Amino acid sequence: MKKQELVFGIHAVESLLKHAPERVLEMWLLSGRQDDRVKPLLEMAAQWGIRAQQASRKTLDDKAESTQHQGIIIRVRPAKVLTENDLEALLDKTDSPFLLILDGVTDPHNLGACLRNADAAGVHGVIVPKDNSVGLTPTVSKVACGAAETVPLFQVTNLARTMKRLQERGVWIAGTAGEADSTLYQADLKGALAIAMGAEGKGLRRLSRESCDTLISIPMAGSVSSLNVSVATGICLFEAVRQRL
Numbered sequence: 597m598k599k600q601e602l603v604f605g606i607h608a609v610e611s612l613l614k615h616a617p618e619r620v621l622e623m624w625l626l627s628g629r630q631d632d633r634v635k636p637l638l639e640m641a642a643q644w645g646i647r648a649q650q651a652s653r654k655t656l657d658d659k660a661e662s663t664q665h666q667g668i669i670i671r672v673r674p675a676k677v678l679t680e681n682d683l684e685a686l687l688d689k690t691d692s693p694f695l696l697i698l699d700g701v702t703d704p705h706n707l708g709a710c711l712r713n714a715d716a717a718g719v720h721g722v723i724v725p726k727d728n729s730v731g732l733t734p735t736v737s738k739v740a741c742g743a744a745e746t747v748p749l750f751q752v753t754n755l756a757r758t759m760k761r762l763q764e765r766g767v768w769i770a771g772t773a774g775e776a777d778s779t780l781y782q783a784d785l786k787g788a789l790a791i792a793m794g795a796e797g798k799g800l801r802r803l804s805r806e807s808c809d810t811l812i813s814i815p816m817a818g819s820v821s822s823l824n825v826s827v828a829t830g831i832c833l834f835e836a837v838r839q840r841l
């Protein structure tokens with residue numbers, strides 16, 4: 597397991613300082629950057645005894661392995677990995693769970709965007725298989741705009757077994773697939789619910805698909821055969837939000 601990791605970008609750094617400041621170990625700021633967007637972050641960090649080190653753009657680009665750091669990077673202790681037991685604890689304390697399952701999303705931009713959607717929709721937790729999925733990388737945190745620190749991400753060993761367990765606990769699982777006959781807008785998405793999304797290339801794996809209570813599609817009017825997984829996730833989550841209001 598990694599002993600530390602980097603988080604970059606204004607929103608991701610702000611969210612970490614707000615929600616898990618004890619994880620922050622070190623901070624680097626683009627030399628000369630002292631504007632209104634970074635000042636509150638420097639103040640929050642100072643409360644935890646962290647002083648920003650000045651760094652050149654090249655140093656920041658090299659550290660982040662990206663130019664998308666917005667002039668600020670922090671080094672953090674990795675978050676606790678949430679597993680099946682943590683998911684059980686969440687179900688114990690949540691009346692009407694609203695969950696998102698991502699079956700093997702591998703692109704960090706997609707996972708980041710899905711977490712951002714999940715946070716905005718009020719999802720209680722996102723479930724991913726431990727293998728064949730991207731984890732919480734710096735790019736995921738950056739794209740998630742802070743949601744990587746607010747939405748619990750459960751990494752499970754056997755997704756089909758977890759889906760069965762969710763059903764035993766009264767959670768209804770709606771899987772999504774472009775070719776499903778019934779549409780998102782015909783589904784009842786109230787009550788204890790998990791929406792399952794497939795991977796970028798292959799969609800839901802056979803076992804995951806068979807583990808769903810129903811399969812639903814987003815009607816497509818044009819010529820493309822499918823939507824990007826994060827776009828499809830946003831559409832499905834917010835239809836559920838509309839119904840659950």
Ligand SMILES: C[S@@+](CC[C@H](N)C(=O)[O-])C[C@H]1O[C@@H](n2cnc3c(N)ncnc32)[C@H](O)[C@@H]1O
Nearest residue numbers: 772773774793794799800813814822823825828
């Ligand atoms: C890029 S798509 C995968 C396409 C894949 N070739 C397939 O046949 O499922 C990634 C995921 O986004 C969701 N998705 C994309 N378009 C969809 C649609 N029209 N209806 C329902 N889900 C969709 C599904 O969860 C799908 O597994």
